Structure formats: structure tokens, C-alpha cells
Amino acid sequence: MSLTVQEVKERTFDVVVVGAGPAGAAAAFYLKKKFDSVILLDKRVFPREKLCGGAISKKTRELLLRDWGIKEDLEEISTKAQTGELYIKNQLITNISLKPDLMYFVSRADFDHLLVQKAVNSGVVFEDSKKVIQIDHINGSLVTSDNQRMKADLIVAADGFPSFVSKQIGLRTTANSNLRFNALAYEVDVVKDSFTKGGSDVSKLYLGFANTGYGWVFPKKTTDTLGLGGLYERNLNLKDDFIEMLNDLKIDKSNFKGIKGHWIPSNQKLGKLSKDRIFLVGDAAGLADPLVGEGIYYALRSGKLLADSITKLDLSSIEISARTYKTKCEKSFENEFRYAYKLREFLSKERNLNFCIKILKSSKTMNKDLLRLVNGDITFKKFWWKLILRSPILFYHFITP
Numbered sequence: 001m002s003l004t005v006q007e008v009k010e011r012t013f014d015v016v017v018v019g020a021g022p023a024g025a026a027a028a029f030y031l032k033k034k035f036d037s038v039i040l041l042d043k044r045v046f047p048r049e050k051l052c053g054g055a056i057s058k059k060t061r062e063l064l065l066r067d068w069g070i071k072e073d074l075e076e077i078s079t080k081a082q083t084g085e086l087y088i089k090n091q092l093i094t095n096i097s098l099k100p101d102l103m104y105f106v107s108r109a110d111f112d113h114l115l116v117q118k119a120v121n122s123g124v125v126f127e128d129s130k131k132v133i134q135i136d137h138i139n140g141s142l143v144t145s146d147n148q149r150m151k152a153d154l155i156v157a158a159d160g161f162p163s164f165v166s167k168q169i170g171l172r173t174t175a176n177s178n179l180r181f182n183a184l185a186y187e188v189d190v191v192k193d194s195f196t197k198g199g200s201d202v203s204k205l206y207l208g209f210a211n212t213g214y215g216w217v218f219p220k221k222t223t224d225t226l227g228l229g230g231l232y233e234r235n236l237n238l239k240d241d242f243i244e245m246l247n248d249l250k251i252d253k254s255n256f257k258g259i260k261g262h263w264i265p266s267n268q269k270l271g272k273l274s275k276d277r278i279f280l281v282g283d284a285a286g287l288a289d290p291l292v293g294e295g296i297y298y299a300l301r302s303g304k305l306l307a308d309s310i311t312k313l314d315l316s317s318i319e320i321s322a323r324t325y326k327t328k329c330e331k332s333f334e335n336e337f338r339y340a341y342k343l344r345e346f347l348s349k350e351r352n353l354n355f356c357i358k359i360l361k362s363s364k365t366m367n368k369d370l371l372r373l374v375n376g377d378i379t380f381k382k383f384w385w386k387l388i389l390r391s392p393i394l395f396y397h398f399i400t401p
């Protein structure tokens, strides 16, 4: 249906943020400290679920405490795993206490709602049920599905992966230019205790069900989330592999509703992050680590880096800010993503994986470090070096690009 100018109401803002996941809430929260009118839009009704393991790493918790003052609120909505277990298929390889740094898991409905509330408390206007259906990157205007037109000096695309906004404006990022090179992940929520027995808060990782990927069981407040993710081009039948995993783990189908899947960007290089007045953050910008698939931290950080980069809203200042934002993101993420990618490629070879499993079986320190890596407590670079020091074979992989 085409709309005449009179039918479309127009409102003007300094900043419009499209998508109210962690990236959008963060961009709105940080940009509100600099600009008067910031509106955050989401197509869904909040609080809304989002397919996600909901693991909140230590570095994410530190960022939330430092910048947002979030501590007790997060404690309240989190389940904390005391123990981590590593399996190959359904055979336990090792289990380890996670103390003192427990692993935190949240339902994304609670977590994202908490962030949006904090953004609203800081003065951001939030409107849900507002799907952006049209966008003009030169004028900085957009239309929502309820026929509202908005105009802004800056538009932030935080609409997840693969981003509708970046597609609309023809912004090809490294991640969205070919979906095959990204990860796909499937999940189900099962009734708590139906699998973990006794409700013990254990987080479990499974190797062997996906090539260049892993499975997980993460404890939440009322359910356990089971998932399997892997690089799409090496796991073309990932849904079938996930069903095999559920069968192997003897999960009774009556304990869960449908299996759902979603993409996770999985690249070491960042592509373009802006076009004219439009800037990408979070998944929309392709920001998740290529080994574990952690994205929440990078979503929050990119929102902050964007706000740090934007000084003024006139077009020439925005052009300079675009370069600053790209440089800040490259400096902050690319080195980590490079090492995560290196580890991923290394572990995708069976011989190397077996070698690492041997190390994990024999070394409590490496076990602990693996869990610290998943918990965001040590960097991919540091973990890689720790592996290197254990074997000359790995050294070869370090010196080859």
C-alpha cells in the first residue's frame, strides 16, 4: 500500500535506534548522555524472548556494573552455575568447580527488559510494536509499520543479524555478504529437572555433535536451555544433528516445544559499519566472537564505542565519526576475533581436537582456563598462547597465518 505525505505523521529526533536488544539499548543509553532526544524502537512487544543461551560473561558483568550500575538487578534475574562439565557426545570428559567466578545465565526476556528500563530511566523514549519497514540513509528518515515517519540526524541499526536495515540501504558487511560463512544455532528450552536431575545448576558443553561447533546445556530460572551451534557451511544439516544430540541425551520430546534456530555472525574481519547517517552496532555489525559465539558483550561495547565516536550531528562531523567508530571497533575487537578464529580453525581438525582433549583430560589448569575463556575471564589470545606453550604442533599453527 503506498502512503501519501498527509497520511504519514513525522516526528523528529536527534537519534533513532532500531532494535532494542543489548546493542540497541546500549547505543540509546550511551548516546542519551550526549544528545537530547533519543528514541529506541523494537518491532516486538517487550518483554520479549530472544533465542539465546543467555550466558552473561564476567567481562559483560563488569561492564554493566561500571557503566550502568547494574548489579543486584542482574543477580536477581540470573541463575549461577557452580560447576562446568565437558562432554564428548554423551561421555563426560571432565567436571570442574567454577568458583569463585560462577557462570551467569539469564532469560533474554528479563535481561533485555532490564537494559531497556535502564535506558528509559536515563531519558530514552522507548516504543515497542514499531517495526521499521522503510529507511532512507541520505535523509535520515524511516517509516514504521504503523505508518509513522521519523527523521533523525543519526540512525542506529541494532536490528540483529542479518540486519534488515543494512540490507535495505545496501550496506554489505563481511558477515552479511554470505550467510554460509556464519554460524547457525538451534535451541530448545526443557522443563527444569527433566534433564539435569535434582535441579543442580551445572553448565554443560558438548563436543562431537557439530563440526566447528559445540552443544550446551545452560541452566535458567525455570528451564534448562539446550543448544547446538556451528559454522553453517560445515554443518548443512545442523537441525538433524541437534535432534541426534537430543536423542543421545535422552531428552523426552514431551519436555519441550518446537526447535528454533537463528544465525550468529562469525567473522574475524569487520566490514563497513556505517553509511551516511546510519551506523551498525551489535549483531547487525557482525560482532560476535567466531569461536564461542558470544555476542552480548560486543553488542554492549559497540553501543558504547559508537557514542564515544559521535561528537556532533552535522553531516561532516558524522563522516569523521564514522572513521573513528570503525577504528575503535577494529582496535577493540579484531585482535580478539582473529585469535578466536584461529582457535576455531585449529579445533575444526579432528587430530587437533583430539590433541586438545588429551590436554584437557590431563590438565586441571587447562580445564579451568577453558571455562574461564567461555566465561570471558581470559582472552582468546591468552588461551591460544597457553595452548602453544604445551606443544610444538600448535606453534606451527601460530606462525602460519
Ligand SMILES: Cc1cc2nc3c(=O)[nH]c(=O)nc-3n(C[C@H](O)[C@H](O)[C@H](O)COP(=O)(O)OP(=O)(O)OC[C@H]3O[C@@H](n4cnc5c(N)ncnc54)[C@H](O)[C@@H]3O)c2cc1C
Pocket (backbone or CB within 6 Å): 018, 019, 020, 021, 022, 023, 024, 041, 042, 043, 044, 050, 051, 052, 053, 054, 055, 056, 130, 131, 132, 133, 158, 159, 160, 161, 164, 185, 186, 187, 227, 261, 262, 263, 264, 281, 282, 283, 284, 287, 288, 293, 294, 295, 296, 297, 299
Ligand atoms: C542460539 C543462540 C545462542 C546464543 N547464546 C549466547 C550466549 O549465551 N551469550 C552471548 O553473549 N551471546 C549469545 N548469542 C548471541 C547473542 O544472542 C547476540 O549476539 C545478541 O543478541 C546480539 O544483540 P543485538 O542487540 O545486536 O541483537 P538482538 O538481540 O538480535 O536484537 C535485535 C532487536 O531488533 C529488533 N528488530 C529487528 N528488526 C527490526 C525492525 N525492522 N524494526 C524494529 N525492530 C527490529 C528485534 O525484535 C530484536 O529485539 C547466541 C545466539 C544464538 C542464536
